[in-house]
Amino acid sequence: MTEPTPAAATDARTAPVAVWQILEKLRGQDLKDWRKAEVKGRASVAERNLDIGFPFGWYAIDLSRDLAIGEVKPLRYFAKDLAMWRGEDGKVRIIDAYCKHLGAHMGYGGKVYGNLLECPFHAWRYDGEEGVVKEIPYAKLIPPKVKRRCTETYPVVEANRWIWMWYHPDNIAPLFEVQHQPEASDPDWTDYEIHEWNVWGNIQNMAENGVDVAHFKFIHGTANVPLGELRWDEWGRGADVKAKMGTPWGEVDGSISYDTMGPGQSWTRFTGISETLLVACITPVELDHVHARFCFAQPRSQAEGERAGVAKAIIRDICKQFDQDKVVWDRQKYEPNPTICDGDGPIPQFRKYYSRYYATPSS
Incomplete structure (x- = not known):
C-alpha cells in the first residue's frame, strides 16, 4: 500500500504548513491574546546571540x-x-x-x-x-x-x-527623515485598522525575512515569491513585485511595492485586488522583545463598497502571514555566520547593507 501524497503547498489559505498547528485553533480574542502574550521558557538573550544592540x-x-x-x-x-x-x-x-x-x-x-x-x-x-x-x-x-x-x-x-x-545609542542627531505617506491623511482613505503583536526576538531577524525567499513555501505555504527589482539606497531599501492575483471577478494584474527608511520605518502598497497601504511600526523594547503594530488604510470607495469583503480579506491574509512568522521569530537565534545555500535569497547582501544601522557595524 502506498502512502498518500501530501497536498502541494499552493497558497496561504490552504497549505498545511507546520506552524499552522499552533495557530489553527486560535480565533477572535484568543488570537489577539496570543499575539501579545509573553512567550515563557524561551532561551536567554546571550544564548540566542541577541545582544547585538539596537539599530538606529x-x-x-x-x-x-x-x-x-x-x-x-x-x-x-x-x-x-x-x-x-x-x-x-x-x-x-x-x-x-x-x-x-x-x-x-x-x-x-x-x-x-x-x-x-x-x-x-x-x-x-x-x-x-x-x-x-x-x-x-x-x-x-x-x-x-x-x-x-x-x-x-x-x-x-x-x-x-x-x-x-x-x-541612536551615541545620541547622534537624525541622519535621515521620517517619510510622509499621503494616504494616511487623505479623507478619501479609511482610518487605520491596527493589529498589534509582541515578538520575542530581535528586529534584524524580522527584517531579514523580506529577502528570505525560501521560507515562503515552508512557513506561508506559497511558492517562492519573486523579490522583484531590489532598491538599495543610502538609508532606505525596497522593491516592486508584479503578480497575477485571482479574484472572484477573474485574474487581475497586481503589484506589491514595499519600502523602508532605516530599520523602524516600513510601508507597503498593495494594488490589484484592493488598494491597501500598510504602515508597519516595528519598535524594539528589549534585546529580545519587539513591539509591532500594522496600520492598514484603504480607499473608502473600496473598503466600504461592494468589494468590502475582499478588502478585509487582504488585511486578514497579511496578518495571518505575520502570525506564522512570529511562531519562528519568538524563539529564533541570531546566527552571525549563517550557512547559506543557493535559493535562500540575498541574505549576505542584506546583512552587509543592514550593518550601516548599527553604531558599531556587525555582520
Missing part, C-alpha cells in the same frame, strides 16, 4: 491621537525607561524617565507645567529639548550640575498619525 533610526512610539495636550505617559523602548508628554504648545517631548534628584520615574504621576515636565516627587521641572532642570519651586538656586544638560532628550516628529522618536 526613527521608530513609531504612539498614535498622535492618544497623547493629549497636558498628558504624560511612561514608555519602555530600547531597554530604557522614558517619559513622554505633550506641552501646552502641542509639541511632544521624550526624555529619560528618572529624575536626577532622588530617582523618581517621571512617567508615573509626572505633570505638564507649561511645556516642562514636572517630577511627581519634588516638582523639579525639566526641559524636553536641552535636557536641563529649569525650575525647582522650593529652592532658591538650581544646582549647577542640573542647570547643564543632565538627562537625555530624543528628537520627535509627528507624521502618518504617529509620534516618531529618533534613537
Whole structure:
C-alpha cells in the first residue's frame, strides 16, 4: 500500500504548513491574546546571540491621537525607561524617565507645567529639548550640575498619525527623515485598522525575512515569491513585485511595492485586488522583545463598497502571514555566520547593507 501524497503547498489559505498547528485553533480574542502574550521558557538573550544592540533610526512610539495636550505617559523602548508628554504648545517631548534628584520615574504621576515636565516627587521641572532642570519651586538656586544638560532628550516628529522618536545609542542627531505617506491623511482613505503583536526576538531577524525567499513555501505555504527589482539606497531599501492575483471577478494584474527608511520605518502598497497601504511600526523594547503594530488604510470607495469583503480579506491574509512568522521569530537565534545555500535569497547582501544601522557595524 502506498502512502498518500501530501497536498502541494499552493497558497496561504490552504497549505498545511507546520506552524499552522499552533495557530489553527486560535480565533477572535484568543488570537489577539496570543499575539501579545509573553512567550515563557524561551532561551536567554546571550544564548540566542541577541545582544547585538539596537539599530538606529526613527521608530513609531504612539498614535498622535492618544497623547493629549497636558498628558504624560511612561514608555519602555530600547531597554530604557522614558517619559513622554505633550506641552501646552502641542509639541511632544521624550526624555529619560528618572529624575536626577532622588530617582523618581517621571512617567508615573509626572505633570505638564507649561511645556516642562514636572517630577511627581519634588516638582523639579525639566526641559524636553536641552535636557536641563529649569525650575525647582522650593529652592532658591538650581544646582549647577542640573542647570547643564543632565538627562537625555530624543528628537520627535509627528507624521502618518504617529509620534516618531529618533534613537541612536551615541545620541547622534537624525541622519535621515521620517517619510510622509499621503494616504494616511487623505479623507478619501479609511482610518487605520491596527493589529498589534509582541515578538520575542530581535528586529534584524524580522527584517531579514523580506529577502528570505525560501521560507515562503515552508512557513506561508506559497511558492517562492519573486523579490522583484531590489532598491538599495543610502538609508532606505525596497522593491516592486508584479503578480497575477485571482479574484472572484477573474485574474487581475497586481503589484506589491514595499519600502523602508532605516530599520523602524516600513510601508507597503498593495494594488490589484484592493488598494491597501500598510504602515508597519516595528519598535524594539528589549534585546529580545519587539513591539509591532500594522496600520492598514484603504480607499473608502473600496473598503466600504461592494468589494468590502475582499478588502478585509487582504488585511486578514497579511496578518495571518505575520502570525506564522512570529511562531519562528519568538524563539529564533541570531546566527552571525549563517550557512547559506543557493535559493535562500540575498541574505549576505542584506546583512552587509543592514550593518550601516548599527553604531558599531556587525555582520
